[in-house]
Amino acid sequence: MSVVVPECCDDLKRERGRCLFNKEELTNILDGGPKLTEKRRRIEKMLINTPELFDDVSPDYLSHEDRYSNELRKATQLMTTLEKNGFTYNDAVTTGTGLWLLMDGNPLSLHISMFLDTIKGQSNPQQLQEWLPLAEKFKIIGTYAQTELGHGTFVRGLETTATYDSTTKEFVLHSPTITATKWWPGALGKTSNHAVVMAQLYLGGKCYGPHIFMVQLRDLETHRTLPGIVVGEIGPRLGMNSNDNGFLQFNHHRIPLTNMFMKHSQVTEDGKYVKPLHSKLSYGTMVQTRVGIVYHASRELSRALIIAIRYSAVRHQSEMVPGDPEPQILDYQTQQYKLLPHLASFFALRFSARALLEVFIGTSAGLGSGKMNMLPELHALSSGLKAVATNDAVKGTDICRLACGGHGYLSSSNLPRIYTAIAAGITYEGENTVLFLQVARYLIKSFRASSQGQTLPFSVSYLRVQPPSSHAPLMSDRGLVDALGAGVRWMVGEAERRLQQLVDSGHSPHAAWNACSVHLVQCADAHTRYYICEQFVDAVSKLGETVSSGVHEVLRQLCRLYILHRVIQTAGILLRCGAVDGKALTSIEEEECHLLATLRIQAVSIVDAIDIKDVFLKSTLGAWDGNVYQRIYEEAQKSPLNKSDVTQGYYQYLRPLMKANL
Ligand SMILES: CCCCCCCC/C=C\CCCCCCCC(=O)SCCNC(=O)CCNC(=O)[C@H](O)C(C)(C)COP(=O)(O)OP(=O)(O)OC[C@H]1O[C@@H](n2cnc3c(N)ncnc32)[C@H](O)[C@@H]1OP(=O)(O)O
Ligand SMILES: Cc1cc2nc3c(=O)[nH]c(=O)nc-3n(C[C@H](O)[C@H](O)[C@H](O)COP(=O)(O)OP(=O)(O)OC[C@H]3O[C@@H](n4cnc5c(N)ncnc54)[C@H](O)[C@@H]3O)c2cc1C
Numbered sequence: 318m319s320v321v322v323p324e325c326c327d328d329l330k331r332e333r334g335r336c337l338f339n340k341e342e343l344t345n346i347l348d349g350g351p352k353l354t355e356k357r358r359r360i361e362k363m364l365i366n367t368p369e370l371f372d373d374v375s376p377d378y379l380s381h382e383d384r385y386s387n388e389l390r391k392a393t394q395l396m397t398t399l400e401k402n403g404f405t406y407n408d409a410v411t412t413g414t415g416l417w418l419l420m421d422g423n424p425l426s427l428h429i430s431m432f433l434d435t436i437k438g439q440s441n442p443q444q445l446q447e448w449l450p451l452a453e454k455f456k457i458i459g460t461y462a463q464t465e466l467g468h469g470t471f472v473r474g475l476e477t478t479a480t481y482d483s484t485t486k487e488f489v490l491h492s493p494t495i496t497a498t499k500w501w502p503g504a505l506g507k508t509s510n511h512a513v514v515m516a517q518l519y520l521g522g523k524c525y526g527p528h529i530f531m532v533q534l535r536d537l538e539t540h541r542t543l544p545g546i547v548v549g550e551i552g553p554r555l556g557m558n559s560n561d562n563g564f565l566q567f568n569h570h571r572i573p574l575t576n577m578f579m580k581h582s583q584v585t586e587d588g589k590y591v592k593p594l595h596s597k598l599s600y601g602t603m604v605q606t607r608v609g610i611v612y613h614a615s616r617e618l619s620r621a622l623i624i625a626i627r628y629s630a631v632r633h634q635s636e637m638v639p640g641d642p643e644p645q646i647l648d649y650q651t652q653q654y655k656l657l658p659h660l661a662s663f664f665a666l667r668f669s670a671r672a673l674l675e676v677f678i679g680t681s682a683g684l685g686s687g688k689m690n691m692l693p694e695l696h697a698l699s700s701g702l703k704a705v706a707t708n709d710a711v712k713g714t715d716i717c718r719l720a721c722g723g724h725g726y727l728s729s730s731n732l733p734r735i736y737t738a739i740a741a742g743i744t745y746e747g748e749n750t751v752l753f754l755q756v757a758r759y760l761i762k763s764f765r766a767s768s769q770g771q772t773l774p775f776s777v778s779y780l781r782v783q784p785p786s787s788h789a790p791l792m793s794d795r796g797l798v799d800a801l802g803a804g805v806r807w808m809v810g811e812a813e814r815r816l817q818q819l820v821d822s823g824h825s826p827h828a829a830w831n832a833c834s835v836h837l838v839q840c841a842d843a844h845t846r847y848y849i850c851e852q853f854v855d856a857v858s859k860l861g862e863t864v865s866s867g868v869h870e871v872l873r874q875l876c877r878l879y880i881l882h883r884v885i886q887t888a889g890i891l892l893r894c895g896a897v898d899g900k901a902l903t904s905i906e907e908e909e910c911h912l913l914a915t916l917r918i919q920a921v922s923i924v925d926a927i928d929i930k931d932v933f934l935k936s937t938l939g940a941w942d943g944n945v946y947q948r949i950y951e952e953a954q955k956s957p958l959n960k961s962d963v964t965q966g967y968y969q970y971l972r973p974l975m976k977a978n979l
Pocket of ligand 1: 429
């Protein structure tokens with residue numbers, strides 16, 4: 318496969334000719350610096366030079382089994398290619414490259430993320446020494462087995478038991494009911510020979526809640542399932558069907574005492590329990606994965622945007638002015654309104670993902686020295702951002718698909734696959750509504766703490782009961798973000814008032830919570846988006862001193878669009894709390910339309926700067942050269958139905974129907 322950049326069509330040439338900023342500089346900003354761009358490109362080049370990593374035939378044309386095998390072939394090839402060239406799988410994860418290539422489900426993705434992260438984050442020193450080298454070298458292959466048929470969300474409700482037998486110094490793992498069957502874990506069905514398993518710890522007849530255990534599932538030579546274990550694949554899903562999401566049951570299966578992850582809580586040989594410093598430390602892998610998902614969601618959204626925006630510059634349809642040539646569909650304001658706010662969202666999410674990663678790194682460092690105080694803040698931020706990022710990526714990719722009209726529905730556009738893969742992100746790693754309710758809990762708690770005079774952590778400090786009044790003019794970026802903050806404060810105050818009112822009228826706090834939960838989810842969503850606006854404004858203003866004016870202008874426009882769009886979406890709340898008036902909203906709407914037209918001019922160049930090569934976009938509509946129709950036509954020729962002029966189905970069914978006397 319060559320890396321030669323093809324000549325592009327006239328439409329795209331013209332679009333690119335209008336670029337007023339330095340694309341490379343914007344690419345560097347998105348990657349996190351020139352060094353990271355360079356590293357990403359080195360990995361990409363190496364992958365592009367490994368033809369085995371690319372499909373000759375679309376997975377859509379393969380049987381379920383072949384599809385899985387083909388994906389496994391590519392996944393293993395990817396790992397060995399990285400290793401041989403001196404990179405780690407972590408390099409592929411952090412630059413996103415490897416995942417894109419194999420993103421029909423990559424059966425090793427759970428191993429290189431949650432399995433390894435659990436080993437690193439939950440092991441005591443001996444366990445780390447034993448398991449990490451084996452896992453890093455793929456001597457053992459694992460997944461994260463938590464969810465059961467009966468419970469995904471409610472981790473405390475899991476039914477799998479791990480009962481300590483002090484006579485043999487073993488845990489007995491058991492699935493007491495059908496609903497205790499582990500269900501969903503990626504790569505559990507056929508790939509993994511190990512799993513980290515979440516199970517209820519029982520000591521001397523007492524339950525100590527969910528704990529994590531390292532469990533071998535299959536023989537390391539024959540790959541056969543071990544006695545006492547039933548494991549298999551769960552069948553086709555909406556997307557990612559090249560993975561082997563699996564089920565798992567235990568029948569009084571014994572594992573050594575030393576297989577309970579013991580970094581945070583311990584069980585002694587005589588069956589005594591040692592408590593962790595914080596009861597939710599065993600949820601750490603989930604928190605870490607949520608942080609990763611924010612990046613992942615923004616990447617997938619960006620792929621869809623590149624495809625849809627390039628296509629919109631190539632596609633001509635209808636007459637804007639009677640008799641004139643058909644315009645590029647990107648010239649329609651409605652098309653700009655579909656796509657450009659999502660382009661702004663992508664940038665907003667990318668900057669927020671980076672800010673979240675910093676909080677994660679800071680909190681993890683604190684945990685190392687026993688500091689637990691940042692944990693609730695990290696939990697709230699990672700939950701909120703995971704939920705907003707996946708919600709917006711799913712909505713955005715679907716809008717990109719719709720914006721491509723009929724051809725967006727073609728598998729060869731790659732939009733269906735991007736959509737179905739990221740659609741799972743709303744559900745996995747904490748269902749979004751549930752995560753928002755966790756954020757809401759933090760908001761209400763913070764709001765109440767503030768009324769009692771306590772100082773609030775940084776992400777919620779704007780909720781304090783008597784905030785300083787905003788001095789920024791309303792129409793400035795800062796002024797509008799302050800208005801959004803005032804809106805959230807009003808919403809949270811209102812939620813708190815309604816909760817209190819229900820409790821005062823005799824409802825239990827839990828019933829009151831449920832009765833306010835629609836509003837509480839809206840509070841959490843609004844709070845997270847306010848945080849995102851803040852991160853975006855902050856990032857752009859910090860970059861201001863270091864980047865060229867062209868790039869700064871583009872970023873400023875995208876940031877402005879994000880804020881204006883958000884104000885319009887929240888108009889009802891902002892009017893109710895008096896943060897804006899009707900006149901301001903009218904001028905904001907007008908400004909947004911104006912900004913759409915401005916951003917449209919460089920839209921193709923902006924998505925070019927995201928710098929995702931054709932081989933990773935895998936789209937007939939989104940390729941660099943814009944040669945859309947030829948590619949669609951060529952892809953269609955690969956359909957197995959086109960191998961012969963007359964299919965078997967004709968002789969078997971159509972012909973008899975035509976000959977029948979009906
Ligand atoms: C792959 C490539 C690698 C790249 C990596 C990144 C990219 C990846 C991208 C794509 C690849 C695909 C990968 C797919 C992977 C999917 C995998 C899975 O899905 S694994 C299953 C996930 N399962 C859940 O997430 C369950 C969700 N449920 C929960 O987390 C809990 O049950 C929860 C939080 C809803 C409730 O937990 P409670 O019942 O124990 O706690 P309560 O009673 O509600 O709260 C008690 C206190 O604990 C705090 N708390 C709860 N969780 C916390 C936490 N994690 N940290 C700190 N505090 C926490 C709360 O805030 C609360 O605090 P106060 O009392 O208000 O002060
Ligand atoms: C593609 C995919 C991959 C996955 N990979 C893994 C994996 O590797 N390992 C693993 O362990 N798991 C995995 N999962 C499982 C996943 O983590 C769970 O599906 C997820 O946590 C949601 O739980 P649930 O399915 O029980 O949904 P439920 O909790 O049953 O949700 C159903 C509905 O109930 C609502 N609901 C539930 N609780 C509440 C509440 N307290 N308040 C208000 N509403 C509520 C939800 O909002 C939702 O609308 C995967 C799932 C998918 C789809």
